[in-house]
Amino acid sequence: MTNQVKESFIGDAPAPAALAAKVRTLSPSMTRSMQRVAEAVADDPAGCAALTVTGLAELTGTSEATVVRTARLLGYLGYRDLRLALAGLAAHQESGRAPAITTDIAVDDPIADVVAKLAYDEQQTLADTAAGLDTVQLGAAVSAAATARRIDIYGAGASSLVGMDLAQKLLRIGLIAHAHTDPHLAVTNAVQLRSGDVAIAITHSGSTGDVIEPLRVAFDRGATTIAITGRPDGPVSQYADHILTTSTARESELRPAAMSSRTSQLLVVDCLFIGVAQRTYESAAPALAASYEALAHRHTPRRR
Amino acid sequence: MTNQVKESFIGDAPAPAALAAKVRTLSPSMTRSMQRVAEAVADDPAGCAALTVTGLAELTGTSEATVVRTARLLGYLGYRDLRLALAGLAAHQESGRAPAITTDIAVDDPIADVVAKLAYDEQQTLADTAAGLDTVQLGAAVSAAATARRIDIYGAGASSLVGMDLAQKLLRIGLIAHAHTDPHLAVTNAVQLRSGDVAIAITHSGSTGDVIEPLRVAFDRGATTIAITGRPDGPVSQYADHILTTSTARESELRPAAMSSRTSQLLVVDCLFIGVAQRTYESAAPALAASYEALAHRHTPRRR
DNA sequence: CCGAAACGCGAAAATACCTTTCAAGTGTGA
DNA sequence: TCACACTTGAAAGGTATTTTCGCGTTTCGG
Numbered sequence: 001m002t003n004q005v006k007e008s009f010i011g012d013a014p015a016p017a018a019l020a021a022k023v024r025t026l027s028p029s030m031t032r033s034m035q036r037v038a039e040a041v042a043d044d045p046a047g048c049a050a051l052t053v054t055g056l057a058e059l060t061g062t063s064e065a066t067v068v069r070t071a072r073l074l075g076y077l078g079y080r081d082l083r084l085a086l087a088g089l090a091a092h093q094e095s096g097r098a099p100a101i102t103t104d105i106a107v108d109d110p111i112a113d114v115v116a117k118l119a120y121d122e123q124q125t126l127a128d129t130a131a132g133l134d135t136v137q138l139g140a141a142v143s144a145a146a147t148a149r150r151i152d153i154y155g156a157g158a159s160s161l162v163g164m165d166l167a168q169k170l171l172r173i174g175l176i177a178h179a180h181t182d183p184h185l186a187v188t189n190a191v192q193l194r195s196g197d198v199a200i201a202i203t204h205s206g207s208t209g210d211v212i213e214p215l216r217v218a219f220d221r222g223a224t225t226i227a228i229t230g231r232p233d234g235p236v237s238q239y240a241d242h243i244l245t246t247s248t249a250r251e252s253e254l255r256p257a258a259m260s261s262r263t264s265q266l267l268v269v270d271c272l273f274i275g276v277a278q279r280t281y282e283s284a285a286p287a288l289a290a291s292y293e294a295l296a297h298r299h300t301p302r303r304r
Numbered sequence: 305m306t307n308q309v310k311e312s313f314i315g316d317a318p319a320p321a322a323l324a325a326k327v328r329t330l331s332p333s334m335t336r337s338m339q340r341v342a343e344a345v346a347d348d349p350a351g352c353a354a355l356t357v358t359g360l361a362e363l364t365g366t367s368e369a370t371v372v373r374t375a376r377l378l379g380y381l382g383y384r385d386l387r388l389a390l391a392g393l394a395a396h397q398e399s400g401r402a403p404a405i406t407t408d409i410a411v412d413d414p415i416a417d418v419v420a421k422l423a424y425d426e427q428q429t430l431a432d433t434a435a436g437l438d439t440v441q442l443g444a445a446v447s448a449a450a451t452a453r454r455i456d457i458y459g460a461g462a463s464s465l466v467g468m469d470l471a472q473k474l475l476r477i478g479l480i481a482h483a484h485t486d487p488h489l490a491v492t493n494a495v496q497l498r499s500g501d502v503a504i505a506i507t508h509s510g511s512t513g514d515v516i517e518p519l520r521v522a523f524d525r526g527a528t529t530i531a532i533t534g535r536p537d538g539p540v541s542q543y544a545d546h547i548l549t550t551s552t553a554r555e556s557e558l559r560p561a562a563m564s565s566r567t568s569q570l571l572v573v574d575c576l577f578i579g580v581a582q583r584t585y586e587s588a589a590p591a592l593a594a595s596y597e598a599l600a601h602r603h604t605p606r607r608r
Numbered sequence: 609c610c611g612a613a614a615c616g617c618g619a620a621a622a623t624a625c626c627t628t629t630c631a632a633g634t635g636t637g638a
Numbered sequence: 639t640c641a642c643a644c645t646t647g648a649a650a651g652g653t654a655t656t657t658t659c660g661c662g663t664t665t666c667g668g
Contacts, residue, residue: 063647087388088395119434123427130423367618
């Protein structure tokens, strides 16, 4: 039995092009030696594809066991599987050579460079997120949200804004959505949830207690729970029926993780929203039109 | 001895994409069973890449030995080598069918296409924004904000979230910033502003009365005013000392302008923030570190 | 039509490769 | 300082691939 689908609960998408991104996402949860292996693989996929387990183990100064463990963590069945993916990736990058080297944003960068670097980084983040997003999970999340009686959203800090953004949009197409910012009220409200309701937790770190707690309660109450997180192996996933992974961009001193993760989260949220809007098109379209119409009156006429 | 170069006089190049052609060329010099194997490989490279020698042997009704012999004849070191090449080839042809990401998002697009299109659109928006952003205006805005006694931010609807995002970040580096959502309170507060203060209005349409009004008051009071808008010719610009232009992405029925403008606004806001952080690095760095430290304690430990 | 030689082919042995287990090493918190 | 949990590589255990070997078949000269 070669093709058994022994999918792992954590990372399961074979990830075609987004390997580098995946390495970055999972890197924090890796041990030192695993990181060495992952790094080698991300650095030179083509080269590694030519190596056997033993070869890669020697190259990275680790053992075969570690190599296999790393492959598993990255979502593959084993090293053999990873190697095949690597071969595919190598063929890919051979055709589309994109150098695009960007250095970190420095304190003394002129403003024009800041704009360019920031824009490039965010574009990269979007590409990574799109590539790494599990469409099956997303589809499931969309289905749940589209038919939900009510949707509760939890987020803290920067993520709370993403939650509000989602809530705003869902409300616009006539769904009952609410973004909670107060953790106490969130829990209090979560108790009211039951099967047929949907709870969405947004946390980059995957371990924000204030967000996990209401999700846990919702989960226990039988609601369908969704986690949007950059750490799919984090505690939040315990209570999530569907996990949507955001990508982790490089962060620097001037650009904390909270900031770069937002871009990724917003893309995921937008996808979720569009998906839901598609499913509920009959009611969504008129609702959108109506809200647009209502807003038009709040604009002052444009002077020419 | 695995890698002995027992060269075959006929074909020796690993043949990247021209596998089908090679099969046809070599076909006459193959025995019947080898032809069956070669045919299977040429027909469905991706499928074969997923099979082991044994699997492919069974599929073609031949033996492992024959499969290996065929691989050799095709110019590979063995079946393992062929399989890797096959994987690469499969990845290639997969990338061939792009989901026509330039078209609008349709109601019946599969979820995977939605993700691709959305990501592509947002990337485009970022590029446009970065290209169209006036760095002189941005520099001036940064200077004003970096030295401001206090910063008030106005936004309505989706833009209010962008305002909050900016306020959150400025607060994190020790500046006094406040994002107003209530138009009445915004005006009431704007009255307090004076020279040395900064007011920022965020409006995509450039004509949102609720946002223009407080900016006007601030302007009249002598504060430095900044407008972040997609319509630099709109009414809001009358009262803005510095205008930062966001780009307008294509909008469609499923994707209202409010949604696509957000990406652009956030990039501008990020640039503004980074600029300010650079200028106030001495105080910003420790403040960032402190807020990071404070948050660390709100994370539940990660289960391994 | 017959027999010998060459060839095609697959079963099974041999090998290389991958995976799992396990125990020793290492750091960490009480 | 001890106990505990986590890392890690060595080695055992399985699979997949390659090689060997010999049987059956075809071919061709007599």
